[in-house]
Amino acid sequence: MDPIKNPFSPGAGAPPPELVGRETILEQARVLLARIKAKRPEKSILLTGLRGVGKTVLLNEIERMAAKERYRTLGLEAHEDKSLAALLVPPLRKLLFDLDRIAGAGDKAKRALGVLKGFMNGVRVKIGELEVGLDIDPEKGTADSGDLESDLPNLFVAVAEAAEERKMPVALLIDELQYFNPKELSALIMAMHKMQQRQLPMILLGAGLPILPGLAGESKSYAERLFSFPDIGALSEADAIKALRQPTKAAGVDFEEPALKKIFRLTEGYPYFLQEWGYQAWSRAPASPITLRIVQAATPIVIERLDQSFFRVRFDRLTPSEKRFLRAMAGLGPGPHRSGDIADALDVKINSVGPVRASLLKKGIIYSPAHGDVTFTVPLFDQFMLRAIPKLD
Ligand SMILES: Nc1ncnc2c1ncn2[C@@H]1O[C@H](COP(=O)(O)OP(=O)(O)OP(=O)(O)O)[C@@H](O)[C@H]1O
Numbered sequence: 001m002d003p004i005k006n007p008f009s010p011g012a013g014a015p016p017p018e019l020v021g022r023e024t025i026l027e028q029a030r031v032l033l034a035r036i037k038a039k040r041p042e043k044s045i046l047l048t049g050l051r052g053v054g055k056t057v058l059l060n061e062i063e064r065m066a067a068k069e070r071y072r073t074l075g076l077e078a079h080e081d082k083s084l085a086a087l088l089v090p091p092l093r094k095l096l097f098d099l100d101r102i103a104g105a106g107d108k109a110k111r112a113l114g115v116l117k118g119f120m121n122g123v124r125v126k127i128g129e130l131e132v133g134l135d136i137d138p139e140k141g142t143a144d145s146g147d148l149e150s151d152l153p154n155l156f157v158a159v160a161e162a163a164e165e166r167k168m169p170v171a172l173l174i175d176e177l178q179y180f181n182p183k184e185l186s187a188l189i190m191a192m193h194k195m196q197q198r199q200l201p202m203i204l205l206g207a208g209l210p211i212l213p214g215l216a217g218e219s220k221s222y223a224e225r226l227f228s229f230p231d232i233g234a235l236s237e238a239d240a241i242k243a244l245r246q247p248t249k250a251a252g253v254d255f256e257e258p259a260l261k262k263i264f265r266l267t268e269g270y271p272y273f274l275q276e277w278g279y280q281a282w283s284r285a286p287a288s289p290i291t292l293r294i295v296q297a298a299t300p301i302v303i304e305r306l307d308q309s310f311f312r313v314r315f316d317r318l319t320p321s322e323k324r325f326l327r328a329m330a331g332l333g334p335g336p337h338r339s340g341d342i343a344d345a346l347d348v349k350i351n352s353v354g355p356v357r358a359s360l361l362k363k364g365i366i367y368s369p370a371h372g373d374v375t376f377t378v379p380l381f382d383q384f385m386l387r388a389i390p391k392l393d
Pocket residue numbers: 009010011012013014015016017018019020021022049050051052053054055056057058243271272273274275
């Protein structure tokens with residue numbers, strides 16, 4: 001059928017034609033945004049889930065909601081190799097310049113720019129040739145000690161006070177939060193704690209892999225009182241069918257029931273896979289309706305595409321011993337699995353798998369849902385490993 005009209009959108013952060021099954025979280029976000037604006041305390045939201053479940057898409061939707069509620073939004077994405085300070089300074093600087101330009105009494109934005117300049121000296125952030133403002137002196141003694149955990153909360157207070165003066169609530173949205181190191185995460189949590197204590201209009205909304213609640217709790221035990229960590233997962237059968245059927249219906253195309261059921265079984269309801277199967281099934285169908293046979297014919301193509309892209313990018317970053325570990329794990333099923341069982345499958349002692357396990361955790365390929373257990377962060381990765389390495393020798 002017409003490829004231009006294909007409604008499905010496989011991709012990272014690509015908005016789906018129909019954002020199904022996330023009503024509860026969107027409602028939670030709506031209440032949160034309204035309560036913070038009204039200076040009422042509310043737990044903030046950090047979305048957690050496996051790769052490809054729709055965290056980025058949801059975070060972007062929440063950003064749109066915040067903008068509609070007249071929040072100033074700052075959207076960021078953490079990286080393995082970029083510091084929190086380097087990531088935050090440019091958007092904060094821009095925010096403060098904009099606040100300074102809005103007419104009104106008070107000079108808290110100017111003061112916050114001075115604090116920001118001090119902060120940059122303290123933690124030694126250099127962002128190219130970026131200067132905070134040549135005519136602004138750094139404020140001494142507020143956020144320039146060089147210790148992120150004391151400087152960041154003070155910087156956020158200065159920024160949020162400037163925002164409050166201009167009656168402009170601020171929403172900081174950070175994707176891939178698990179990439180920050182423990183010190184950065186701890187500084188960020190402490191900064192948000194201060195926002196809550198002082199009832200300042202600045203909130204953090206975030207997303208990350210399922211290790212995030214553990215990381216946050218380890219760095220600050222009060223994190224669970226500041227944030228809720230809704231688990232974003234696969235869709236139920238009814239929602240998965242809706243995610244496939246609604247968009248095609250809107251384009252005047254029907255999906256036969258057995259075809260929908262087949263896609264649900266193959267994808268286990270994981271959103272990214274639903275988009276891939278939907279997309280290829282549409283492409284291969286000569287006309288409406290999309291039948292079971294079409295889905296069956298599209299399946300090897302989808303799997304080939306997934307193996308070459310979604311799974312491959314992860315696989316290519318692995319060392320030979322990491323591949324062996326994952327292959328042994330895959331042989332045991334989807335998981336979670338105990339390290340001892342994986343060591344047994346590899347026929348080695350448990351402590352010899354420790355370093356490999358640690359490096360896979362660090363790369364974010366596996367995570368530990370409970371002490372001693374590990375499981376894949378990528379849905380259906382076990383099946384991919386069995387295809388990639390049919391036999392473990
Ligand atoms: N509720 C939903 N219904 C249907 N499709 C969805 C839904 N949410 C997301 N998708 C689709 O799933 C895919 C992945 O979404 P997204 O990139 O937001 O996932 P993610 O959790 O951020 O993944 P990663 O951890 O790899 O960054 C996209 O193609 C998107 O269109």
